[in-house]
Amino acid sequence: MATTSTAQRGANAADAAGFNWRWGIILILSTVIGLGSLRYLAGQDMAPPPLLPNFLNHHTGFMIHISLGTAALLSGPWQFSDRLRSGSPRTHRMLGWIYVFSCTVGGVAGLLIASGSNGGPIAATGFSLLALLWIGLTLLALRAAITKRFAAHRRLMILSFALTFAGVTLRLYLPLALIDLKSFSQVYAWIAWACWVPNLAVGLWIARKG
Ligand code: HEM
Numbered sequence: 001m002a003t004t005s006t007a008q009r010g011a012n013a014a015d016a017a018g019f020n021w022r023w024g025i026i027l028i029l030s031t032v033i034g035l036g037s038l039r040y041l042a043g044q045d046m047a048p049p050p051l052l053p054n055f056l057n058h059h060t061g062f063m064i065h066i067s068l069g070t071a072a073l074l075s076g077p078w079q080f081s082d083r084l085r086s087g088s089p090r091t092h093r094m095l096g097w098i099y100v101f102s103c104t105v106g107g108v109a110g111l112l113i114a115s116g117s118n119g120g121p122i123a124a125t126g127f128s129l130l131a132l133l134w135i136g137l138t139l140l141a142l143r144a145a146i147t148k149r150f151a152a153h154r155r156l157m158i159l160s161f162a163l164t165f166a167g168v169t170l171r172l173y174l175p176l177a178l179i180d181l182k183s184f185s186q187v188y189a190w191i192a193w194a195c196w197v198p199n200l201a202v203g204l205w206i207a208r209k210g
Pocket of ligand 1: 033034037040051054055065066068069070072073107110111113114115116117118119123127128130131132134163164165166167168170171174
């Protein structure tokens with residue numbers, strides 16, 4: 001019996017360490033890539049040439065989208081910290097409102113700029129669907145919290161953040177499209193889907209595990 005509980009404790013500790021290790025990577029990537037994206041606020045010279053036309057045509061939309069996308073990436077990971085949630089519920093609630101505002105308004109801005117994507121209609125459809133799911137899942141998660149359905153709130157926020165993390169995965173895949181600018185649009189059309197569909201699949205898997 002003592003052996004079982006020792007083994008169980010070991011497994012729990014490994015689970016916790018494994019989760020914290022993954023959470024640490026997600027936190028660092030979200031923070032670094034989110035803050036790095038703010039370079040666009042310095043002006044058009046910061047946009048890679050293939051993205052420049054959309055950036056110039058939807059300048060205000062881009063500014064709102066990038067600022068609020070960064071706010072969602074900076075606030076989101078902390079919401080999954082048990083220590084923060086139980087130690088300072090006020091902070092969890094305040095960051096939660098910032099997160100929800102950032103995802104919904106940032107998502108509307110994403111929807112507006114999607115039509116001008118250099119990746120053409122395939123990319124525009126991928127980004128638009130991402131934006132609609134991002135807004136929808138975030139609002140459903142908010143409603144679950146307000147109506148005190150906390151298990152559903154947690155599951156839906158995992159899905160919401162899996163989509164927020166598209167802001168990271170897109171930037172990790174973007175160099176693939178920049179290798180050869182002649183095929184930028186074709187590769188970017190794939191990236192507009194690849195940046196979020198696998199994230200959502202992993203989010204669903206984590207949310208189902210509990
Ligand atoms: C999850 C929902 C998101 C949607 C629907 C979305 C949508 C879009 C769209 C349509 C573009 C324009 C691409 C083009 O011109 O071809 C774009 C670009 C951009 N987005 Fe998002 N985005 C999302 C999340 C984020 C997040 C969380 C960030 C965080 C910083 C972010 C930062 C940027 C930046 C910096 C660009 C400029 C282009 C680049 O560097 O790749 N986005 N996004």
